[in-house]
Amino acid sequence: RHPGWPARLGPLITARGAVALRPPRLRDGAAWSRIRLQDRAYLQEWEPTVVGGWQERNARMAWPAQWSALRGMARRGQALPFSITVDGDFAGQLTVGNIVRGALRSGWIGYWVASRLAGGGIATAAVALAVDHCFGAVGLHRLEATVRPENQPSVRVLEKSGFRREGLFHRYLDVAGAWRDHYVYALTIEEIPGGAVHRLIESGGASRP
Ligand code: ACO
Numbered sequence: 001r002h003p004g005w006p007a008r009l010g011p012l013i014t015a016r017g018a019v020a021l022r023p024p025r026l027r028d029g030a031a032w033s034r035i036r037l038q039d040r041a042y043l044q045e046w047e048p049t050v051v052g053g054w055q056e057r058n059a060r061m062a063w064p065a066q067w068s069a070l071r072g073m074a075r076r077g078q079a080l081p082f083s084i085t086v087d088g089d090f091a092g093q094l095t096v097g098n099i100v101r102g103a104l105r106s107g108w109i110g111y112w113v114a115s116r117l118a119g120g121g122i123a124t125a126a127v128a129l130a131v132d133h134c135f136g137a138v139g140l141h142r143l144e145a146t147v148r149p150e151n152q153p154s155v156r157v158l159e160k161s162g163f164r165r166e167g168l169f170h171r172y173l174d175v176a177g178a179w180r181d182h183y184v185y186a187l188t189i190e191e192i193p194g195g196a197v198h199r200l201i202e203s204g205g206a207s208r209p
Pocket residue numbers: 042043046109110111112113114117118119120121122123124125145146147148151152153154156157160
């Protein structure tokens with residue numbers, strides 16, 4: 001067993017509803033596929049290029065294999081894969097990946113939220129819940145996030161969450177069919193005394209139920 005997994009986090013109340021994180025379920029497949037097929041243009045711009053094409057990769061039938069891969073990584077302590085729910089319904093995903101322990105105790109964070117629900121503080125609330133969990137029960141010291149400079153909504157999510165821009169990775173990731181520059185953002189535990197949820201609530205971005 002790995003510290004901090006499995007976990008259920010939240011809820012936090014936002015303008016769009018109650019945001020919570022829980023491990024992915026096999027029955028998330030229907031909503032996951034429906035949203036990802038509908039939101040293809042909105043998601044594809046920012047996500048790593050996939051082998052096999054969007055349609056096949058995000059078909060309902062593709063979920064069991066992805067769910068199982070995520071579960072496997074979580075069991076090995078390599079990742080914390082969460083489904084984001086809003087008022088109990090599947091609304092997106094947040095994953096802490098590449099978890100390294102030892103003297104580094106670090107991981108990266110990534111997320112997406114259904115376009116229908118965007119702009120209501122859901123991703124920011126989800127990130128705050130994940131940050132506090134990573135720096136608490138999971139025992140990490142540093143979180144990183146990479147984002148394309150053009151992805152202003154995601155840059156805002158990171159900045160609202162207290163992440164600092166540390167630099168630019170040149171031609172870093174194969175996204176939307178080309179090698180894209182990415183900003184690297186980071187946050188260490190010392191920078192967020194009192195925690196990310198506390199900070200978000202103080203700033204008026206969410207409240208406790
Ligand atoms: N230009 C500038 N700011 C914008 C724009 C825009 N076009 N659109 C939205 N914003 C702002 C919003 O106003 C808000 O900031 P504010 O609170 O200061 O007003 C912020 O961006 C979005 O914050 P939230 O509402 O907390 O985030 P949301 O729930 O909308 O989710 C997300 C943001 C996850 C980036 C969503 O848009 C999404 O899923 N996009 C597609 C996938 C994606 O880009 N994922 C992130 C990849 S990078 C990474 O994972 C580290």
